[in-house]
Amino acid sequence: MAKAPQSPFGLFAIDHLLSEEERSIRDVVRSYVDDRIKPEIADWFEAGQIPARELARELGQLGVLGMHLEGYGCAGMSATAYGLACLELEAGDSGLRSLVSVQGSLAMYAIHAFGSSEHKEQWLPQMAAGETIGCFGLTEADFGSNPSGMLTNAKQDGDDWILNGSKMWITNGSVADVAVVWARTDGGIRGFIVPTDTPGFTAREIHRKMSLRASVTSELVFDEVRLPKDAVLPGVASLRGPLSCLNEARFGIAFGTLGAARDCLQTAIDYSLNRIQFDEPIASYQLTQRKLADMALELGKGMLLALHLGRLKDEHLIRPEQISLGKLNNAREALAIARECRGILGGNGITLEYPVIRHMNNLESVFTYEGTNEMHTLVIGEALTGIPAYR
């Protein structure tokens, strides 16, 4: 007789590794995603539009935005709790998690880590509340993996700064109230806080995406944007600034991708139990079971890795190359799981009636952004050999 099926994370007894508080946070975000996001997400994805401002306010009320930062209206939770929230958000959609990553780990983190106390007072409380949306400009059309070649520059003009150049693939760009923009200056690469209503600033939304359709992606253009002296982030004058922000976001992605993968795998398991071919559910065939078992293994291993990284981060012991382990592995395996699940769902797997192809297409972006698969591989290669192969 058939036993009651266990969930993949249940099989790994993942709950055993979480505190009651961590489980509460996970449960709250999961119910928000179940109630608010899942019923609408397929429509948003198909339309290529999301109510970003409304969602930001709701996420702000929950406390998700900048939740791992201390003070200034932020919740001050652990890195692990932040990871678990990312996982649940991305079980909804990678676009939703991207909105939160960019707001909290890129824009807010940059201000929190490198801003003056006036910057923090001015921007962080309203960003934590979701009243103000931020974006983060580092990547340029011709400088992705190699941001040190950036062309965007800022020159001093009396007491002011004049910003020129452009940034590409900027999540939240067209809905943002404020952009943290990294630019070349005579004194090294500096970060600037740029309100998006500053004359000379334009954001053009990128259309015809087949991935992250429930997320706003834009090009930012700066044409003689005049900024006051205190627009510059005082805390850093090198690529260490933006790269440390990216480490925060990549950490969240190591967890987040597992959410998308879990949603695919659970969907495929349920589907395989109900889909009858040759008079039996396809779950009863060994070929299907092998796929499910292999996927559950990768999902569970990815979660153990992510939780390990979370504990390291909470003890302030984590190193950037360790975050690369998590981002590389979990984005890669999540994408592989999504593709395999798409196959299990057969023809039904290609429609938005099921979440699988949506996650699969989203994960193509996640595989590339925040450090490509190749760059993280080379970071790990350098850690193992001491030789930087990307230079």
Next chain:
Amino acid sequence: MKIAVCVKQVPDTWAEKRLRESDRRLDRESADGVLNELDEYAVEEALRLVEAHGGEVTIVSMGPERAAESVRKALSMGADAAIHVSDDGLAGSDALATSLVLARALDGRDFDVVIFGSESTDARMSVVPAMVAERLGWAMLTFAQKVDVDGTTVAIERAGDGETVSVRASMPVVLSVVEKINEPRYPSFKGIMAAKKKPVESLDIASLGLDAAAVGASGAWSEVADFAARPAKAAGTVVTDEGDGGAQVASYLVEQKLI
């Protein structure tokens, strides 16, 4: 205003529930425990009343050790304090025994209003609020879809089959609420952090001064004599449409007294 909200931990509403062969009771270990959904509406209503009129909200729950998680969830929504009655001797309590325990825990603490969800998703009897009101000798306003407080008067609206009834009573009162009443908030992360530091008073049969024989399985007035699994669904009737499909479906519905 001092409000108490009585909450219950129930097996996850969406999980498959099983009865144990040994004692014919629900196997609570087979499913995750969650805060009874309707109780979230009760907590929300209490929080809204206190936000509008001032006061404090105390969560009251009877249940095993693990029910502490559901108590904490109610606290993380914003309640101020909690009373958790837990005792191995309470296992197997029926509605009468439960109402005895809750009434004893509530009595003498100067509560003005006690709010319940109108039913639990496991037992689904809806009688405990009325039993508690009776034991306390308080007015009882059940199945409220709207609550207004004016001074010491509590007024509710209850939806009937054809009409909406307005009922009023003076404090202290026992209320039960239906899900139409509000939209419960999500606990915020700050609420989750704060809940860890809120006071939870632990009580048991002895500290409530109850007779152990009056509660638990030994004190139950009824018992489950037997149970059987629901029979498998029978195959449906297939109607082939030869121009009269609609009429055939309609006559089937009439036959079943559905229309």
